[in-house]
Amino acid sequence: MNKAPRRPPGPVTTSANAGKVRIIGGRWRGTRLSVPDIAGLRPTSDRVRETLFNWLMPMLPGARVLDLFAGSGALGFEALSRGAGSAVLVERDPALAAALRATAARLPGGEVATIAQADAQAWLASQAEGAFDLAFLDPPFAAGLWDALLPALARVVKPDGWLYVEAPHEAAFALPADWRPHREGRTREVRYALYRRVPADAPAAPPAAGSATATLPAAPASPDSGAHA
Numbered sequence: 001m002n003k004a005p006r007r008p009p010g011p012v013t014t015s016a017n018a019g020k021v022r023i024i025g026g027r028w029r030g031t032r033l034s035v036p037d038i039a040g041l042r043p044t045s046d047r048v049r050e051t052l053f054n055w056l057m058p059m060l061p062g063a064r065v066l067d068l069f070a071g072s073g074a075l076g077f078e079a080l081s082r083g084a085g086s087a088v089l090v091e092r093d094p095a096l097a098a099a100l101r102a103t104a105a106r107l108p109g110g111e112v113a114t115i116a117q118a119d120a121q122a123w124l125a126s127q128a129e130g131a132f133d134l135a136f137l138d139p140p141f142a143a144g145l146w147d148a149l150l151p152a153l154a155r156v157v158k159p160d161g162w163l164y165v166e167a168p169h170e171a172a173f174a175l176p177a178d179w180r181p182h183r184e185g186r187t188r189e190v191r192y193a194l195y196r197r198v199p200a201d202a203p204a205a206p207p208a209a210g211s212a213t214a215t216l217p218a219a220p221a222s223p224d225s226g227a228h229a
Contacts, residue, residue, distance in 0.1 A: 021074050024050055026081030028107055033072045034099060043074045044138060044166060048185065048192055052164060053082055055183050055194050056134070059162060060084055063133040068120050068153065073100045073113075075136045075164075080112055084134075090116045090123050120149060130158040138166040146173035154179065154197070163195045 020032040021043045035043055044052075053060070061083040067076030070089035080087050091097045097117035104110035116123060120139070135157050139145045146167060154176050157163055163179065169191055184193040 021046065021072055023074075023078055023081045025053060025078065026083065027109070028077065028081035031077075031081075031107065033074055033077065033103060035072045043072045044192075045187065048166075048187065048190070049074065049078055051185055052192065052194065053078060056162070057082070059133070064131065066090070066132045066135040066153075066156065068124075068135060068137055068149070069139045070100055070115075071096060071138075073103055075138065076113065077103065077107070079134070079136075080110075084112075086112045086114070088114045088116055088132075090118055090120055092117065092119050120145075121152065124149070124152040124156060127156045129155055130161075131156050132161060133158055134162045134164070136164045136166075138164075141168050141171070144171070146171060150175055157197060159197055161197050163197070164192070165195070166190055166192045 019035045021035055023029055023031045023033065024046055033043075056079075060079060062085040063079070063083075065076060065079045065084045065087040067073070067079070067087060067089045070076055070091040073089055076087045076089040089100050091100060094117060097115055100113075100115045104113040104115060107113075135153055137146070137149065137153055139149070146165065150165075150173060154163065162182075163175075165173075167173065167190065169186070171191075175195060178197055179195045180198050182194045182196050184191065186192070
């Protein structure tokens with residue numbers, strides 16, 4: 001099995017290029033997460049996370065969550081802050097994984113976060129089918145991993161589960177046939193889409209305004225036009 005390319009090796013730094021993101025809702029609201037100066041590390045913005053978690057609000061309480069390329073932990077910890085029952089944050093970089101463990105240790109109730117230092121593809125291959133209610137896929141953009149990972153990632157989400165995908169405007173990828181678009185948004189830098197798994201023989205519902213398509217084709221960048229919940 002080909003392993004996912006890792007971020008270029010290097011120590012976690014706190015240079016002028018490093019920064020922080022904050023948890024924007026829930027019990028840990030306002031908690032700041034470090035964003036080390038590491039190539040390929042690009043946390044989901046506050047604006048995109050606010051829109052995404054508005055979409056997810058009805059299903060999130062008690063959910064089992066997977067954050068496959070955790071990085072700063074912004075998606076996984078945000079989900080837990082807003083009521084998810086548990087989350088696995090997978091991160092290959094040893095220093096980033098150590099930082100995620102430190103964050104979980106200082107958060108009240110942070111034991112609901114499990115940090116797995118592992119290669120994403122190898123880790124997915126070892127997981128049970130339908131183990132998660134919701135999965136986040138936001139890999140380093142330069143690696144182009146969406147088509148390589150989506151089938152295995154979709155397998156570990158339960159039959160009526162949810163999948164979030166973040167990608168640059170020029171990326172094109174396809175999901176398995178039993179996934180339907182729910183909502184899509186975009187900023188100047190990224191496109192982000194939420195999908196739900198349905199029976200393969202279910203009739204296709206007409207897409208709502210602003211929704212994605214099950215195959216997300218490349219599209220030109222546009223001014224900020226994120227969908228609103």
